[in-house]
Amino acid sequence: MTPPIRASSIVRSPLLGAAQITDSVTLDHEDRYRRRAVLSCAGGLEVLLDLDKPSRLEDGDALKLDDGRLVRVVAAVEELVEITSDNPARLLRAGWHLGNRHTEAEITAEAIYVAKDHVLVEMLRGLGLTVRPVSRPFRPERGAYEHHHGHDHTHQKGHDQRARAARDEAGGGDGKGATPFHQSDARR
Numbered sequence: 001m002t003p004p005i006r007a008s009s010i011v012r013s014p015l016l017g018a019a020q021i022t023d024s025v026t027l028d029h030e031d032r033y034r035r036r037a038v039l040s041c042a043g044g045l046e047v048l049l050d051l052d053k054p055s056r057l058e059d060g061d062a063l064k065l066d067d068g069r070l071v072r073v074v075a076a077v078e079e080l081v082e083i084t085s086d087n088p089a090r091l092l093r094a095g096w097h098l099g100n101r102h103t104e105a106e107i108t109a110e111a112i113y114v115a116k117d118h119v120l121v122e123m124l125r126g127l128g129l130t131v132r133p134v135s136r137p138f139r140p141e142r143g144a145y146e147h148h149h150g151h152d153h154t155h156q157k158g159h160d161q162r163a164r165a166a167r168d169e170a171g172g173g174d175g176k177g178a179t180p181f182h183q184s185d186a187r188r
Contacts (some may be wrong), residue, residue: 005013006066013060015045017069019063024072029138030074031187032057039063041071059137077136082134083112083124094129104140113138 011019023041031037033053039047046062051071057063059075078137094112098105103120113122116133124131 002046003157004046005069006048006050007063008050008066009064009089010051010055010057011062011064011070013058013062018047018061019062019070021068024074025063026074026076028076028078029140032075039071043155045071047071054143056122061137075139078138079116080113080134080138081116081121081124082132083114084090084110084130085128086130087128090128093123093130097123104138106139107141113165119180 023043023045025039025041025047026037033054033056034049035051037049039049041047047065049063052106060074061073062070063073065071079168083091083094091112095105095107096116097119098112101120103114103117113134113136115138121131
């Protein structure tokens with residue numbers, strides 16, 4: 001068996017142009033957010049995804065292999081719930097409740113889509129919304145799951161240093177100022 005071919009970069013869909021695609025890989029929304037994984041392509045090619053950091057792969061993007069070939073990313077069809085209402089305030093309220101539960105959601109002009117969950121379905125119906133099962137690719141909004149603060153987490157001297165030092169001395173920190181409430185955002 002030949003070892004997987006390494007892919008260490010992403011070519012975003014708008015930049016592909018007439019690029020030559022040699023294979024494709026179909027991934028659900030969770031598998032499209034990765035840093036490292038072995039992927040099995042439709043044509044039988046095995047690819048080692050090896051990115052510097054976890055990244056969201058979008059439908060239509062391509063993975064650039066070390067040998068220069070490109071593998072297209074295809075968003076898998078998933079079992080979802082479509083949430084609609086003829087009352088915009090109800091749909092906004094649904095968005096608030098879903099966000100309050102940190103539920104991944106895809107928001108369109110006509111509907112909100114979430115992964116199938118019977119508890120959420122009952123809650124949403126109780127709010128007077130129309131809820132129906134659908135099968136389609138899931139493209140949840142980027143947000144809290146993939147944010148960037150614009151600064152690193154090393155924090156320079158003076159940035160709440162006294163509180164960190166006191167916490168560290170009391171045994172509540174790691175000596176570097178990190179606590180269970182301020183950890184890296186890496187998912188995988």
